[in-house]
Amino acid sequence: MSVQERKQRERASRERLIVATARELAEQQGWDAVTTRRLAERIEYSQPVLYSHFRGKREIIGAVALEGAAEMAVALRAAASAADGPRARVAALARTYLDFAERNPAVYDAMFRLDGGLAFAREDTPEPLKDAFAALLESLGEVAGDGVHTGLFTETFWAALHGLATLTRAGRLPPEHTEWRVELLVDRLAVV
Amino acid sequence: MSVQERKQRERASRERLIVATARELAEQQGWDAVTTRRLAERIEYSQPVLYSHFRGKREIIGAVALEGAAEMAVALRAAASAADGPRARVAALARTYLDFAERNPAVYDAMFRLDGGLAFAREDTPEPLKDAFAALLESLGEVAGDGVHTGLFTETFWAALHGLATLTRAGRLPPEHTEWRVELLVDRLAVV
DNA sequence: TTGATTGTCTAGCGGTGCTAGGATCGAATC
């Protein structure tokens, strides 16, 4: 059975290559540039090979999104644990979130702007997504305020951050004063 | 010169037809379904005619966005003027904004999610966009709080609403409890 | 060695946004 195992390993490795290449290409030139032809050429296989790993382009986006969610969860927890006190923790969380969105725009798009065929806010939501939300909730839960449902509070705070991230990057908001807006959000929304 | 005038009128009328048809088609079947071929067929002209009015699909999206911005400004001002007191005014404003996004998803996308080739937050920003932002600022300015820049406050509040609107519609946030989230946003962000 | 299975590729389908170039039509001139 060793031959089969080797083949499985190779297959898994190629799948990782596809996802990594798609992500790289998307970060370099945007998701519009991630066509199945270009992607196939970069991994040095023909187009149909992609379809033996993923149902279609959408699923590839979804795979990048899951990868991103896992990384974001790590980054959020690291920022939170390095801060002292609820107020500082929330501020660090918010800055880290926006920083992640700015540094990995294509991954952020895959997670929250594009259709990666993933289920959100449901029972069958993939674990990495649930966990990224959990990472937010861990820090935000302690500043929701008395009698305020922590889940709903986290959702609202997250939505505000998401709005800032997307509108800023799309040039809808001037890039200056981002720090000030985050400050306002934390000051007003968090109860310390 | 009357012949030329008639031609100009007809041309302007056809341009309105293009924008209205694009909007209608987008609301019915989403922007992906708005292809130049389908659009041309619906207005009963050939494809190249579209390009004698607009540089490309992007500009058509931009035209729909401007139309939407004007309508949104009217809706926001109507809601604000019908409410009594700053707190109620802001709440009505927020609800109207989200309501507009929900009722006109394609127009909302054209305004804030898609690339319509429009300049935002700049001097050469088209008037309807500036005015829609002004409509927000008129009501939000009075609850920014002492010493808080009203423009930046409005931007932050708007971003929060935008986040709620987009995440909810994309299925990233559960559709229930939207009203509760708005309530929280208004309660915490607005200083009354 | 043979036959079946697996894996990969070439080629192609129907679609996209956009455009070059020819046909047509109406207005202005003789």
Place this chain on the structure above:
DNA sequence: GATTCGATCCTAGCACCGCTAGACAATCAA
């Protein structure tokens, strides 16, 4: 009223897209 001539519009086609059928080669089991 016939004839230019310019504006207007359409046909046809480009290069690209996501995706797939079917041929082909390599590998395995008998």
